Amino acid sequence: MDYTFQFSEVFAELPYLLGGAVVTLEIAFISFWGGAVIGLGGALAKVYGGPALKKTASTYVTALTNTPALVQIFLLYYALPDAGILLGSMTAVLIGLVLNAGAYLTEIIRAGIVSVRPSEMDAGVTLGMSRLQLVRYVMLPHTAKTIYAPLSNFFVWLVLGSSLAALFGVEELTGRAINVSTANLRSIETFAVVAVIYVVLTVMASASLALAGRLMFRVRAKVF
């Protein structure tokens, strides 16, 4: 039997789907920056912390990088109400993704910090730099440059990974795609269009990040 593709019903819902894409980007942004704050703390704890801090940070990283993000969010969503904390689905997803991102970003940022060449620090010290100046002129630029590419990749991963929010009824891009396809019964067309939107999102994200990296850190990343 021949199947005739019909995109018109999907295109009619394009504004609704693009609205979902905005929610997707919001989730990715919040998870990324929330995770970055945790990741910075975690990385500093792992590199400069005492034994207790080091242990805490690595337990956190091990626990969260060895279980699926989806399972972590399910736990938050179903276990916390039992403890008397009732989370909305969006809140549960955001908290879960922030915690998950924090674990990965701890490792990425840590790798950046330890990549600072001790000899450059020595040079800074002997030129008379204060601690703050060492951080500003030697450590930060070096760390930023090193972690730039992995951070960009991770952001793209978050854009795609945020689709698991749909399972909790959050109406981001994938959630809205499910709504549209249930209504118009044009699943193939709907998800094909949504796939294209994801590609556009990630390509835009990679390209703008690569461009920013090139301007700010002289990272020789390809824009495409």
Place this chain on the structure above:
Amino acid sequence: MPHLEIVSLSSRYGSEEVLKEVSLAADQGEVLSVIGPSGSGKSTLLRVLIGLTPPSGGEVFIAGERVDYSSRRSLKGLRGKMSIVFQEYNLFQNMTVMRNVTVAPIKIKKRPREQVERQAEALLAKVGMAHKQDAYPEELSGGQQQRVAIARALATNPEILLFDEVTAALDPERVNEVLETIRGLTNEGITMIIVSHEMAFVREVSTRVAMMDEGRLVECGPPAQIFDAPRQSRTREFVSSILRH
């Protein structure tokens, strides 16, 4: 009064003492070279002098003034007078050649940018790197990076300049360009301590040569003494083993 006076200086890594009561002195403008086998404590001596590695005993005086290595203020003063060039080219990789040379005078010594950049241009010209002022370190050869590092060390107007085997990591054909650069600085009144394995160079530029072994000073004297008539058998052994190569 010697310009730089080192009295019974010691230092340890953990429980291992790697610098053992070394005493040395250098007058203003003197070129004091330090030779000795690998692991004898030459780098440690320089690192202690500039405050990168803490001393475990002894004293250092600059123009008669004692350096207090546990005081931040004293260290700051020290680093205004003393600069070092390391073995590995440790330029700031994220900065251009010009910025490498100017960052300390502008940001730390708070001197006016215009004036610092004019001086930096002159220094880069002096080390033959004026044409590369907008390049990044990764775009330069080892010898070129080392010459920029020398310009960077000079930009803080040091009275005392330390060199730690600055040619040891270079390709053989690059060694001379760096030695030439150092040679050009020896008559400017800067007191220099040069750690080097380039014996012909050491012999030519040094006013005195110090021989170290196992953390101790073995002997110190004019190049003619160290190379032609060493008083210690350890010096004779070391010098002849190096010259044979």
